[in-house]
Amino acid sequence: MHTDYSRKAHMSRVKLSRKRTFAAITLVAALGLSACGGSGSSESGNADAAADGQWPLTVTDDAGHEVTIDEAPESIVSTSVTLTGSLLAVDAPVTASGATMPNSPVADDKGFFTQWSDVAEEKDVEALYQGDPDVEAVLAEEPDLIVVSKTGQDSASAIYDQLSDIAPTVVIDYGDKDWQEVTSRLGEITGHEDDAKKVNDEFDARAQEVRESIDAPAQPVTGMVFNEKAKGGGSGASANIWTPDSAQAKLLEEVGFELAEVPEGTAGQGEMGKRADIVEVTGENLSKAVTGESVFLFNANEKTAEAYQKNSLVKSTPAVKNDAVYALGLDSFRLDFYSATNVLDRIEDEFGK
Structure with missing residues (x-):
């Protein structure tokens, strides 16, 4: 199947x-489940509340910032093209994203990765820029949540203060965790935890199916x-x-x-x-x-x-x-x-x- x-x-x-x-063709997208790993019962409780549609949600991101998201996000800007795919997978409302070099073996004419570029097109995700982050382009989108990678060539962490003046900004470190943790964490901060669980369960089931069907x-x-x-x-x-x-x-x-x-x-x-x-x-x-x-x-x-x-x-x-x-x-x-x-x-x- x-x-x-x-x-x-x-x-x-x-x-x-x-x-x-x-x-x-850095790194693997991935990030940690802070609510499950030593960030405290208060944060875990907030995450549970978010899953039930109760806001505000307060999280501690991977750069140590305590970030409060007042309401369920409706317009998310991803400054990391690496993280955008996982946001799309959990059906988070991504309206715009940073991009990589366009028209390459791994990217389309907007600079979106080929594995999810058609999904981005279906959801009308705008490519804000290729390469270095553009604060003015992010500001023009009027987002209610901004997602930033901590490391990698698509990191905008150097301009975190400017971005956080625009909207709540969450930093994710995808360099030390696997992509399914990325999915879970992004599901948490966007209120799409059920979607994240569904995605991970679907992949695990598919992997088991492949395991049983091959020599x-x-x-x-x-x-x-x-x-x-x-x-x-x-x-x-x-x-x-x-x-x-x-x-x-x-x-x-x-x-x-x-x-x-x-x-x-x-x-x-x-x-x-x-x-x-x-x-x-x-x-x-x-x-x-x-x-x-x-x-x-x-x-x-x-x-x-x-x-x-x-x-x-x-x-x-x-x-x-x-x-x-x-x-x-x-x-x-x-x-x-x-x-x-x-x-x-x-x-x-x-x-x-």
Whole structure:
């Protein structure tokens, strides 16, 4: 059973002799359930009241601001294109959003991500700007709630004070939590908790359905984002391997896949610093770090998978020898309900019994 939100697509398994093609890129959308995690019984009570349609609602956001939302929002501006998909998924009244570079492999002509751009069009969501946040554009929308990401290239946290003068402004950190937590938290602050629960339950049911309908590939598996060129434009290649703390790895586990371990001593120092969700690997360490019998490439299409198969740094790894390298689509990097459901569809298409 496929949901109304799904964008049916085909996953690509690249073979050296015969290719099944499929064409289909920070972070994963995600955030924490503050009402369930140490923010106090008062906040939890307010969240329960909001679910019953009782306002005002007071929350402590991920930047430590105590924010009071007087009434159920009717006009929400999202300054984070990463968070907009989750707002749309819970049917929150998003009227406008920041955007990314338009007409790219992952975005439409407005700069909205392809996995939910048609939903945004149906709901008449306006693209306010691409790139740096525009306070005047937000002000012109006359919102009654503004949503801001704490981190990432789409963060407007630097102008929080200006935005909070316009309307109640809630900061969400999507960098350390999974996309289903994003959905729950946004459902809470918008009064759409029931919709959020429905979305998460629907995804979990779909994941279980896929798990039961496939013949799993060779186990264990490695999930990663592969970069054909080294960072800084040097020679070689690099990869960010998803850890069990990442939303991407959790998705693989949810369909029954076992995660391969990354051996100690193979991680690089990395420009992104210490992170719980990825292990950064460069150069010759790739052959040591990629231990999975199968490899799943996120933020990847057929071309990426072909480049991976041909790269000399990984030619001796089990997955390349097994001809078991799979691309999960260009929309699989920034997970939300829409893109995560797309990934499930691709897994089912490839491994369905």
